[in-house]
Amino acid sequence: MKIGFIGLGIMGKPMVKNLLKAGHDVIVYDIIENNVKDAVDAGAKSGTSPADVASQVPLVITMLPNSPHVKTVVMGEKGVLEGAEKGKILIDMSSIAPLASQEIEKACAAKGVRMLDAPVSGGEPKAVDGTLAVMAGGDKALFDEVKDILFSMGSSVVYCGGIGAGNTTKLANQIIVALNIAAVAEAFTMVKKAGVEPELVFEAIKGGLAGSTVMNAKAPMMIEGNFKPGFKIDLHIKDLANALDTGHGVGAPLPLTASVREMMETLHADGAGQDDHSALAKYYAKVSGTKIGK
Numbered sequence: 001m002k003i004g005f006i007g008l009g010i011m012g013k014p015m016v017k018n019l020l021k022a023g024h025d026v027i028v029y030d031i032i033e034n035n036v037k038d039a040v041d042a043g044a045k046s047g048t049s050p051a052d053v054a055s056q057v058p059l060v061i062t063m064l065p066n067s068p069h070v071k072t073v074v075m076g077e078k079g080v081l082e083g084a085e086k087g088k089i090l091i092d093m094s095s096i097a098p099l100a101s102q103e104i105e106k107a108c109a110a111k112g113v114r115m116l117d118a119p120v121s122g123g124e125p126k127a128v129d130g131t132l133a134v135m136a137g138g139d140k141a142l143f144d145e146v147k148d149i150l151f152s153m154g155s156s157v158v159y160c161g162g163i164g165a166g167n168t169t170k171l172a173n174q175i176i177v178a179l180n181i182a183a184v185a186e187a188f189t190m191v192k193k194a195g196v197e198p199e200l201v202f203e204a205i206k207g208g209l210a211g212s213t214v215m216n217a218k219a220p221m222m223i224e225g226n227f228k229p230g231f232k233i234d235l236h237i238k239d240l241a242n243a244l245d246t247g248h249g250v251g252a253p254l255p256l257t258a259s260v261r262e263m264m265e266t267l268h269a270d271g272a273g274q275d276d277h278s279a280l281a282k283y284y285a286k287v288s289g290t291k292i293g294k
């Protein structure tokens with residue numbers, strides 16, 4: 001199939017490579033030329049604007065930072081909807097606000113374009129391996145139609161409900177990950193202050209009820225004092241802000257999410273916004289005067 005792909009960052013680039021590997025023709029667009037060059041070197045063709053890409057393919061995928069970027073690329077000047085006619089498909093795989101997905105879907109529907117929101121979890125390593133977890137929202141018949149394409153980028157592809165349900169699911173994922181990282185950082189700072197080695201604590205508890213994929217991935221980074229991203233604090237602030245807006249909109253208070261968001265805002269103000277989200281350990285180092293790691 002001919003597929004358009006817009007947004008060739010940390011995630012988009014390897015996702016394009018997996019679409020190419022699965023035998024699709026991919027036409028790409030990004031505002032950063034080097035990112036386009038990498039995708040073209042891997043076998044993709046390039047378009048001159050989102051509208052140009054959309055005019056050449058039956059299906060466009062977007063993988064952009066946040067709601068305003070997706071709105072600009074889809075609904076803005078020279079956007080996807082300028083180039084797409086009735087019957088075309090848009091799959092937005094960015095992590096954005098569920099309400100924004102619904103607004104973008106309305107604009108698509110007005111032009112006869114069908115849309116799914118299908119954000120992912122798993123980060124760059126799973127984007128490279130093609131083993132992302134995809135959580136999709138929108139019309140179920142459309143989901144069934146494009147499921148195989150999603151499986152060329154992910155190993156788990158789950159239909160979650162109507163449009164916006166994919167991003168609501170992703171917000172739940174981001175709340176659980178953020179709070180879990182904060183809990184690990186808080187607990188490991190306490191043990192360090194109490195004179196017990198965090199490395200031994202990790203070894204002792206990782207197989208018990210407190211063990212988690214998050215702890216396995218992030219505790220070693222905290223112990224090594226390695227905060228190279230992975231998933232950046234600034235992107236996680238974006239997700240927690242979207243979670244708080246969504247929670248407030250539906251009458252679900254999120255007190256723990258609000259606390260961790262403020263910890264991340266503190267890190268951002270301290271210049272650590274581009275660090276991995278495991279840098280929540282730096283917040284606890286600041287308030288306790290003790291580092292978990294080196």
Ligand code: NAD
Binds near residue numbers: 011093
């Ligand atoms: P990124 O910042 O690396 O890439 C975003 C890309 O979008 C960049 O190449 C940028 O140039 C491009 N872009 C921005 N505005 C544009 C426009 N108007 N037109 C064309 N291109 C434009 O971000 P990423 O890490 O690849 O994340 C993308 C999305 O996936 C985000 O919503 C993020 O929350 C989500 N996500 C990221 C990870 C991760 O570990 N990095 C994991 C899961 C989900």
